[in-house]
Amino acid sequence: MPLLQAIESSSNVSSVLFLGTMGMLVLAIGLVVFIVFHQRKVIKYQQQLQQMEEEQQQILLNASIRWQEEERQRIAADLHDDAGPLLATARLYLNENLVHQEMATQLQSIYNAKQIIDDTIQLIRNISHSLMPPTLKNFGLESAVNDLFQKISGSGAINASCRFHDYRERLIAQRELLVFRVTQELVNNILKHSNASFIHLTQNISDGNFYIRIHHDGKGITQAELEKMNRTSAGLGLKNILSRMRVLNGNVVFEKDSSQTFYKTTLELPLSNDSIN
Secondary structure: OHHHHHHHHHHHHHHHHHHHHHHHHHHHHHHHHHHHHHHHHHHHHHHHHHHHHHHHHHHHHHHHHHHHHHHHHHHHHHHHHHHHHHHHHHHHHOOHHHHHOOHHHHHHHHHHHHHHHHHHHHHHHHHHHHHOOHHHHHHOHHHHHHHHHHHHHHOOOOEEEEEEOOOOOOOOHHHHHHHHHHHHHHHHHHHHHOOOOEEEEEEEEEOOEEEEEEEEOOOOOOHHHHHHHHOOOOOHHHHHHHHHHHHOOOEEEEEEOOOOOOEEEEEEEEOOOOOOO
16 A cells, blocks of 8 residues: 555656646747747837838938929029029110110110119029028028018017027038028928917027027927828928938927927037038
C-alpha cells in the first residue's frame, strides 16, 4: 500500500508539473502572439501617420506653388492689361508723323505722351511696391507693420494697434518679407471674416525664437479646426501661410485665449541669420 500511494503521489506531481508546464507554454505563446499583433498594429499606425504627414507636406507644397503661380499671373495681368495699353497709347502720340505736324500739335502730343509714360511709371512702381513694400525695405518689419496697422486704424472700422518689444536687429530681407506677408495675410483674414472690433499685435524674442502674436475679439479658428481644413481643399489662404512658415522653419498656432474671450494666433520662428531654405 505505501508503495502504491507513493506511485500515485508521484504520478500526481508529474501531472501537475506537466499541466503547469503546458500552461506556462500556452501563456508564453499567447504573449508572443499578442506582442506580434501589437507590433503589427504599431507599424501599421506609424505607416498611416507617415502617409498622413506626406500628404500634409504635399498639400502645403501645392498651396505654395499655387500662391506663386497666382502672384505671377497677377503681375502678368497688371503688366498686360494696364502697362501694355498705356505704352501703346504713348507710342501713338510719338509716331513717325509727329515731325511733319505743326509745332503746337507736336508739343501737345509730347505732353500727352509724357503724362501717359508718367502713369506707366507709377503703375510699375505700385507693382514693385506690392512685391517689396518700400517701408519694409528701407526701415524694416516694425515700421512696415506699424504702417499697416495705422492705415487699418485710420479707416475707423476697427481699433488696430501693435507693439514691438524686442526688435533691435533686423531679420535678413527675405525672412522679413515672408514674416510681413504672413502677418498681412492673417490680418486680412481677420478683417474679412472675423467681424472683430479690435486687433492687437505684439512682438518679442524668447529662448532664441522670434514671436509675433495677434489677438482679436471676432470669430476665429483653433488649431484643431486648422488641422481639419488642411485635409481638405478649403482654406487656400491658410495653406499659403503654413507653406511660408515652413520656408521659415517656423510654426503658426491658432487658439483661444486662456480667458476664452479672444482668439490668438502665434507665429514662431528661429532667430537665425541663416539663409532660408
